[in-house]
Amino acid sequence: MSLIELEEISKNYGSFRALDRVSLTIEPGITGLLGPNGAGKSTLIKVLLGLLRATSGRGRLLEFQLGRHNLQIRERVGYMPEDDCYLAGLSGVESVQLAAQLSRFPGLEALRRAHEILDFCGMGQERYRTVETYSTGMRQKLRFAQALVHDPPLLILDEPTSGLDPAEREAMLNRIKILARQHGKAVLLCTHILPDVQAVSDAVIILAKSRVRIAERLERLSQPTSPSLKIHVLGDAAAFTQRLERAGFKARVDALGAITVDGQHAELAARIWQVAQQANIGVRSIEPSRNSLEEIFLSAVREQPDAHS
């Protein structure tokens, strides 16, 4: 069963249309929500949470109608906002405890749960300091803990890794993967950091200019339209490309020196090795080529507004 189903959802702010007939189906697993600034990601999240009422269209989150069962939806969703928001004057553990209590955890249980989740999020003794004294990274972890504390089946994470150092970023992505793979949580991961999405996501939604441009499994998106091999060589890639063309291959080289050769059968690789040997060129790698998320994102964003997803 789909986790989220949206049908023709539009949202206007006065004359500005922030969401334009957005239709989506989001399955369980980790889904990356991508889009340039102003694409409508935050508006979409607020509509999902019932913080904004859609101008038109309808939708369902879990088994609840959007706009009608907002409180039930928010009981089952953990939301980590992108904004630097915090509860002033409270310590880290008190903030998480309060979040748990607002989700109906009894007082003492909420405190126990808060400590448990802060342990999971890698927060040490700093949990006893007031939130105002926290660094950006600590606040990120705290917001993640607040989103997670009531054990929601769906997590909406808005830029969860921004402001984290590389080690913390990797730890955060690992936590997201653990929650999705081992605990069955569905995650909607909204970020500008494409490698994060590529690292953890099962599916990708790309919004641009208020519309959905792409909503597809990442595995399918990564496959090129025609099979090809991607070759990295030691030496002059352009010269080797010409050599391949003279040998009858359809080959081209990109700006980064990666050579793409059309076709993907086993003999093709053997023949490329032969040409490389003859040209005295060292081959670093030959692998089936895949569309990078960056390419997919850029091509989706550059499409004309009325192009179909």
Place this chain on the structure above:
Amino acid sequence: MPIHDLGYREWHERLASPWTRWVVIAKAGVRRAWQSTWLRRMMFFAWLPAIWFATGFLMWEQSRLSPDIREGFSVFVPDRPGVLDGLSERLSIEDESVARHSVWSWLLYTFLRYPQGGIMVLMVGIIAPPLISQDVRSRAFLLYFSRPLTRWQYALGKLATVWFYLVMISAAPALVLYTMGVLLSPSIHVVVDTWDLPLRILGASAVLMIPTASLALCMSSLTQESRYAGFAWFTIWIMGFFTYIVMTGIEINRLGMETDFAFEKWAPVSLYHMLGQVQGWIFDFASFDQVKYAAGILVVITVVSTVILFRRISAPLRA
């Protein structure tokens, strides 16, 4: 690192009632406010006037046994004009139960109107300004409203924070005074004569709490800087108070206007005096006709403040 890392664990325990969410907000607000040293000091000083009025209860009850003390009791019952007219006559009533009711009412009314009314202004000025403005500044609305929390529950929780402290300085000490009066009286039957006083205490405390908390939180919601909200709060009270004093003084002393008429005419400029008038009606020291404008204005202030407060809470979510 925790000594015994449990990793992530799912939650399958029982949940609390959904109707208690505003209590969570209120408790957090009360705890947060109590961190202020000034508030703790003020709470201590807020109970000191109760000692003076407790002495009043004691002297009144003793004066029934030994008339020598009656002279001394007059310090608690100044012969004031205006809404208090007739109190002295009531004190001389021979029927002890009627006299006791009047004196206790007067003591409780005076206690709530004068010392506690003044302390209320200071206390709300400390507690209320940061309650919502801090949430606006730290963008905490998203954290609150991404939870299953309605805007009314949020507003009620914040109001309850202020109400809690106001109860602690108004209804709570007044009820303690009343209980003390009962204990000092010669018979438990005085409860029958004075059963309505606890209700009047609660009513007078509600008059003190409801409009003031709504107005203070409305101001807090209008700014990100709590000092601006605090400044506006104190300005309204101080300006209103002095305008009332000056204008009634001019009209009574220079223009020869009747005292009652001048008080009634200028009370609407001063929140403090409006609250006092309505409390006077609750303790039966004024008729409703005398306080109807003050009561109407307080109702309007409460409603308008609450509407603005609600709209301001909703505003960040619409952005």
